Amino acid sequence: MSEPSILPTGLDALEARLRQDLAWLELPAKSWVPPRMANGKAVVDVVIIGGGMAGLVASGMLKRLGVANHVVLDKAPAGQEGPWITFARMRTLRSPKQLTGPAMGLPALTFRAYYEARYGIEAWAALDRAPREIWMDYLIWYRRVLELPVRNNISVDAILPRDDGMLDLICEQDGRTETIVARHVVLATGRDGLGGPYVPPIADGIERKFWAHTADEIDFAALKNKRVGVIGAGASAMDNAATALEAGAGRLDMFVRRKELPRINKFTGIGSQGVVHGFVGLPDEWKWRFLDYTMGQQTPPPRPSVLRVSAFAQAHLHLGSPVTSLEKHGDHIVVVTPKGRYPLDFLIFGTGFRIDVINRSELAAVAPSIRLWRDRFPVPADMQNNELQASPDLGEAFEFLEKEPGACPALSKIHCFNFAATLRHGKLTGDIPAVSEGADRLARGIVKALFVEDRERHFADLQAFDTPELNGDEWVDSETLADDCPTNCATPSERTLI
Structure with a gap:
């Protein structure tokens, strides 16, 4: 009797199914972009800056469409791309667990498939939201199983237009500088990808040892028994407040400009495929109206994040308390609001990010x-709305547009696939719900641009193609057959019928 076959289980089984799905769909497509050389070195068709979720799904889509000659660059070590295990301090993701995110329409590539393969169906049913560390594990698996071309520990210090229409990327890795020549560049650089953390002017003149932004590295262990303040009441502000309290902060004061916390997440309430695919088609005045209203209402922090803070007796919420000034007093600072003065040992700014393209040194x-x-x-x-006014005006494939036509044609080769694209394209570039749809729009736009630019080469290939489909012996012309036949083979009328 033959030995029973051993079927793969867990992730092995999931990966086998994914390989089968891709094979059935004939994915990824064969490579079709003609190679190029510049100054004796190979040109990279697309460089993606940022190896977080958006960068990975952009890479996956390009590979899927046959743009094999691309690379993803990230300055972080492998496994630390994006915010998930660095400055993200929530316990779980804020998005519902069932969203398909970067799966590109492939069931075996979803977070649910990954989680059930690792922990089981019952564990999935019991799960509320994805723990951020496991979400990071999922992205690491996603990168590995799709064999995406990611390089870590490399920064892009400058993007420079070339005379031949391509781009030079000045990169640094391990103290060495290299130049990568690229045809297209994708900025998959996240929430602060076209600006940076926003800190109000009240921090000017206050030593950095007294304050940090929620996007900074913070030594929370050093805050044990300290008086800690947090400005803002968004999700990141709450998560940082909770982390400080859990690290043993002696007192925490949260200062909120509004008289009450926002309670309704407006944009989520109208989420649909209509918004995903239809927002881009709105007239400009309607795009502005939608986002200006949403930003004015603000997004509430998740209920679990608020409960995580309010569970501590030493946490104090100050509503209607905009911080009007900061004062330095010896070994501490004082926060001044219309309602009082609060001595603190450390202050955390949960004041979000701003779009400020001029301050991006690489651009x-x-x-x-x-x-x-x-x-x-x-x-x-x-x-x-200053933030909306500072947003870049983008094309159909997220590409930058010129302020003065003809002044910088290379901008059409740089694609803004990060938060700053929201006003033009909607929420497709950073949030989990529609990132696959955003990557599909991006990749198809780049594919179109590459093909159009290489049209002469493709036409030459068309003309040169000479592999016969027929050998010429499959069927004989009837008239030729009749002409070759002896006289008595057929009557004239019969030959007419032949």
């Missing part, structure tokens, strides 16, 4: 030429 060579919404959109008097 210094092209930033002055990037067209922003404020350069061409007449802002309604009752909807003034």
Whole structure:
């Protein structure tokens, strides 16, 4: 009797199914982009800057569509890309667990498939939301199982236009500088990808040892028994407050400008495929209206994050308390609000991020030429919004547009696949719900641009193609057969029928 076959289980079984699904769909597509050389070195068709979720799904989509000659660059060590195990301090993701995220329409590539393969169906049923560490594990698996071309510990210090229409990327790795020549560049750089953390001017003149932004590395262990303040009441502010309390902070004061915490997540409430695919088609004034209203209402922090903070008796919430100034007093600082003065040992700014393309050093060579919404959109008097005005005006494939036509054509090769694209394309570039749809739009746009640019080469290949489909002996022309036949083979009328 033959030995029973041993069927793969867990992740092995899931990966086998994924391979089968890809084979049935004939994915990834064969490589079709003609190779290029520049100054004796190979050109990379697409460089993706950022190896977090958005960068990985962008890479997956390009590979799927046959753009094999691309690379993903990330300055973080492998396994630490994105915010999930660095400055993200929530216990779980804020998105519902069942969202398909970067799966690109492949069931075996979803987080649910991964989680059930590792922990079982019952564990999935009991799960509320994805723990952020396990989400990071999922992204590491995603990168491995799709064999995505990611390079770690490498930074991009400058993106420079070339005379031949391509781009030089000046990169640094392990103290060595290298130049990568690319045809297209994708900025998959997350929430702060076209700006940086926002800290209000009240911090000017206050030593950094007294404060940090939620996006900074923070030594929470050093805050044990300390008086800690947090400005803001968004999700990140709450998560940092909770982390400080769990590390043993002696007192925590949270200062909120509003008179009550926002309670309703407006944009999530209208989430649908209509928004995903239809937002981009709205007239400009309606795009502005949607986002200005949403930003004005603000997004509430998740209920679990608030309960995580309010569970501590030493946590104090101050509503209607904008911070008007900071004062240095010897070994501590004092926060001043309309309601009082609060001595603190350390202050955390949960004040979000801002879009500020001019301050992105890697874009210094092209930033002055990037067209922003404020350069061409007449802002309604009752909807003034500095962040929206600073948003880049993008094309169909997330590419930058020129402020003055012809001043910097290379901008059409740089694609803004990060938060700053929201006003043009909707929420497709950073949030989990529609990131696959965003990557599909990006990749298809790049594919179109590559093919159009290489049209002469593709036409030459068309003309040169000479592999016969027929050998010429499959069927004989009837008239030729009749002409070759002896006289008595057929009557004239019969030959007519032949």
